[in-house]
Amino acid sequence: MPDIGAAAARWRLVEGVVLDGWPDEPEAVAYNRLSGDLHVIPPPQCLFLKHIQQGPLTTEELFARLDVSDGEAVRSIVSVAGLESRLAQLAVLGVVAQSHCARD
Amino acid sequence: MNPHLNLKVGPFTVQVSSNIAVVLDGARLLYSDREIAPPDFVDFHISMARPSGLRGWWRPQVNFRLDGHAPFKPLPLSQALPMFEWGLNWCITSHCLDYLIIHAAVVEKNGQALVMPAPPGSGKSTLCAALVCNGWRLLSDELALLKLDGSGEVVPLARPVCLKNESVSLISGRFPQAQFGPVCNDTIKGDVAHMLAPADSVFRVEEAAKVQGVIFPRYIKGAETQLWLRSRAYTLLELAKQSFNFHVLGEQAYQVLRGVVDQSQCYDFHYSDLEQALQLFDELVDEVEPLTGQGDSQYVL
Numbered sequence: 001m002p003d004i005g006a007a008a009a010r011w012r013l014v015e016g017v018v019l020d021g022w023p024d025e026p027e028a029v030a031y032n033r034l035s036g037d038l039h040v041i042p043p044p045q046c047l048f049l050k051h052i053q054q055g056p057l058t059t060e061e062l063f064a065r066l067d068v069s070d071g072e073a074v075r076s077i078v079s080v081a082g083l084e085s086r087l088a089q090l091a092v093l094g095v096v097a098q099s100h101c102a103r104d
Numbered sequence: 105m106n107p108h109l110n111l112k113v114g115p116f117t118v119q120v121s122s123n124i125a126v127v128l129d130g131a132r133l134l135y136s137d138r139e140i141a142p143p144d145f146v147d148f149h150i151s152m153a154r155p156s157g158l159r160g161w162w163r164p165q166v167n168f169r170l171d172g173h174a175p176f177k178p179l180p181l182s183q184a185l186p187m188f189e190w191g192l193n194w195c196i197t198s199h200c201l202d203y204l205i206i207h208a209a210v211v212e213k214n215g216q217a218l219v220m221p222a223p224p225g226s227g228k229s230t231l232c233a234a235l236v237c238n239g240w241r242l243l244s245d246e247l248a249l250l251k252l253d254g255s256g257e258v259v260p261l262a263r264p265v266c267l268k269n270e271s272v273s274l275i276s277g278r279f280p281q282a283q284f285g286p287v288c289n290d291t292i293k294g295d296v297a298h299m300l301a302p303a304d305s306v307f308r309v310e311e312a313a314k315v316q317g318v319i320f321p322r323y324i325k326g327a328e329t330q331l332w333l334r335s336r337a338y339t340l341l342e343l344a345k346q347s348f349n350f351h352v353l354g355e356q357a358y359q360v361l362r363g364v365v366d367q368s369q370c371y372d373f374h375y376s377d378l379e380q381a382l383q384l385f386d387e388l389v390d391e392v393e394p395l396t397g398q399g400d401s402q403y404v405l
Contacts, residue, residue, distance in 0.1 A: 020362060027337035033355045038344050040337045 009098045010056035011048075011087055017095055019049055030095045039093050044074045045086055052096060059084045106151065110140050114249070114261035114309060115202075117143045118192065122152040122184075124166065130185035134264045134285050134298055137306055148195045152184060170195055179291075186288050186296050189266060193246060197348040203249035203259060204360045205348045210243035210258050210313075211235045213389045217258055217313035219248050219364070220321050221346040224293075227323025230271040231381060233299050237279035238382050242305040243313060247348075250315075252356055256363050257312040262305045264298035272297045278378070315364050317388070318343065321373045329380040331373045331388070339370040 013019075016034035019041070021027070028046035030039045041049060044066075051057060051065050063080045077083050090096045108121035109128055113135065120131050132139065151169045154161075155178055165178035168191040175194065179187045197205055208221035209232035222228035229245055236242040243258055245265040251257045264285065267275055272295065275282055283300040318339050319331075343361050344350045350357045375381040 022336050025335055025337060027335055029337045029340055031355075031358050033358075036351050036354055038341060038358070040335075040341050 008058045009100055010058050011052050011062065011096050011098055012056040013049065013052060014094055014097050019046070019053060021046060030093075032094065035094065037094060039095060041090075041095070044077060045090055047074060048083075048087065048090070049095070056099070059087065062087075106153070110142055110146070111135050111138045112140045112143075113138060113192070113263060114244075115259055116147040116196065116200075117145065118148045118150060118195075119146045120150045120152070120188065124152060124154065124181070124184055126181075127152045127166075127184050127188060130285055131188060134185075134189070134300060136300070137303075148192070148199075150188070150191065150195065152188060154181065183288055183291050185285060185298075186266075186291055186293075189264065189298060192263075196247060200249075201349060201352060202252070204252060204350065204353060204357045206248040206250065206343055207246065207346045207348065208248040209245050210248045210260075210315075211240040212243055212313040213240045213386075215313065216316040216389050217243065218317040218319055218385075218389075219258065219315050219343075219368075220319050221248075221343060222321050226321060227375070228321055229265055229267055230274065230323065230378070231321050231375070233265045233267055233271070233275045233282070234278070234378050234382055235385060236265070236302055236305065237275065237282050238386075240385070241308060241313075242301050250360050250364065251312065252353070252360055254359065254363055255312075255314070256360075256367050257314050259312050260305070260309045262301040262309045264300055266293075266296055266298055268296050269294045274378070275299060315368055318365065318368045318370045319373050320371070321375065323376060324374050325376055327374045327376045329375045329377055329384055331371050331384060334370040334372045336365040336370055339368075340365045 016032045018031050018033060020029050026043040028041045030041050048062060051062055059080050063083050066074050066077060087096060106121040106123045107128060108119055109131060111118045120128065122128055149171050152166055155165055155167055164181040166181045166184040166187060167174050167178045168176055168187050206221055208219050209228050210217055210219050211232060220228055232245050242262055243260040244263065247261060249259040249261065251259060272287060276284060285298040287295055287297040289295045340361050
């Protein structure tokens with residue numbers, strides 16, 4: 001049996017969520033093909049999702065990937081706790097969820 | 105069977121039966137040239153009749169029925185014609201899944217269709233009426249029927265434009281060529297009258313048009329005429345909110361809206377001066393250049 005307690009909780013996109021954006025706009029949209037829910041995702045949350053879309057990440061791993069060159073909105077995320085709070089907002093919307101899973 | 109008439113309204117066939125003269129006469133007036141021979145298939149069988157009993161005669165009322173079912177409470181008999189129009193809106197929005205239906209006006213000029221979603225009271229219908237009296241083609245005042253095939257086209261309805269209160273005299277005074285049905289007073293929306301669709305719009309009712317712009321108009325008394333770009337993301341969200349069947353059609357509807365905002369310029373528009381609004385729209389249709397290929401503007405995270 002795998003020891004799931006040993007695996008860190010990682011953020012992933014909720015099943016069915018697709019992300020779309022436009023190169024000249026800071027916002028993106030998240031559409032859930034299963035529920036039909038549609039949300040506008042403001043910066044910097046859409047940048048979080050871009051990273052998470054590559055594969056599940058812990059909050060710490062995501063924090064390490066944020067780059068100040070990504071803009072003012074990202075520079076406002078100064079701590080892991082602050083990032084966790086923003087991710088929790090996305091979780092409430094049903095866009096991301098945490099699970100104990102190893103990275104691909 | 106009551107007297108009836110069959111109408112071709114955009115892609116729909118409608119049979120209206122009524123023993124109330126104002127209903128059939130009014131429908132013939134509003135949909136002149138749309139009466140057809142009995143078709144093989146009718147989308148909506150509508151009947152309008154006085155209720156049985158006292159309210160059929162004392163302060164008489166009228167019932168709207170679709171296939172014998174009365175979805176609404178009766179209205180005063182004097183409001184029979186507006187009730188027919190509002191009831192037909194309900195028939196289309198509640199039963200048609202062949203299109204993504206948005207609460208929006210749609211007008212077209214030089215092959216460029218503009219979708220104008222807006223809540224009641226925003227001045228959408230007044231602006232729409234002024235535009236179609238000023239050379240724009242009317243596709244719809246109330247319901248945008250977006251094709252589901254990915255073409256980004258709107259199918260015309262070319263139904264009458266419902267104007268309320270001061271807008272009736274404003275449009276009839278500014279555009280004396282406009283033809284109206286009777287004014288109906290003291291409805292839930294105030295005094296209303298329906299402006300007939302221009303003959304050219306009716307003639308071209310089978311000619312779909314590709315959406316090139318999405319504009320959210322808002323009349324604000326005393327406001328300057330202002331037009332500014334709007335986020336595509338928020339435009340997509342608002343179009344979904346203004347849709348009647350987005351949630352029913354699911355991902356197909358999302359892809360339709362995604363395509364529409366990809367191929368469109370999206371704007372917010374505030375106005376109070378109708379002349380300036382008309383001038384700006386004419387300039388806009390000269391400036392809007394269609395984006396080539398959805399892939400060019402698509403950015404997938």
